[in-house]
Amino acid sequence: MTMRERLERMPVASPIWAQRYPELLTIWEEEAAAPKGNIIRRNVCQGGVWDGLREDARSYVELSANLVADDVGLEGTAPRFGLRADSLAHSIGFQQIPLEQVGPRDPSTR
Structure with a gap:
């Protein structure tokens, strides 16, 4: 569909x-088909491909306060890693999601 x-x-x-x-x-x-009104803000990307936006879509998308770097200040190991206290991500207002609340849950505990 x-x-x-x-x-x-x-x-x-x-x-x-x-x-x-x-x-x-x-x-x-x-x-x-234009992606009007999309906002990509306060994201952190370490290495790899960043946004993947097509050039003809860029003018419709607001990109602001994103941190893209080879070292954004991560600590720990995947999938349970976080940001070091000195990470530049804190300066853009990035807020880490509560990882313990993400993922599949036992339906009986809802």
């Missing part, structure tokens, strides 16, 4: 949706 087909199944014209997501009412009118 395409993105357009999925959106057409959503009640975007209903009062609740129209109030909360007014931009969805006209999203297909101009430049339908």
Whole structure:
């Protein structure tokens, strides 16, 4: 199913949706496939490929306060690593997610 087909199944014209997501009412009118409104902010990337954005999409995406470096100040080993106290990531407002709360959970504990 395409993105357009999925959106057409959503009640975007209903009062609740129209109030909360007014931009969805006209999203297909101009430049339908453009990634308008995407914000990539306060991310940390160590080595490898950074954003993977196509050049024709860059003007639609806001990239701000991201840290891309060969050494961003990691400590520990994957998958349980964190940022050192002196990491530059702290200066961009990066907030580490609570790793202990990420991943599959036992349904009986919910």
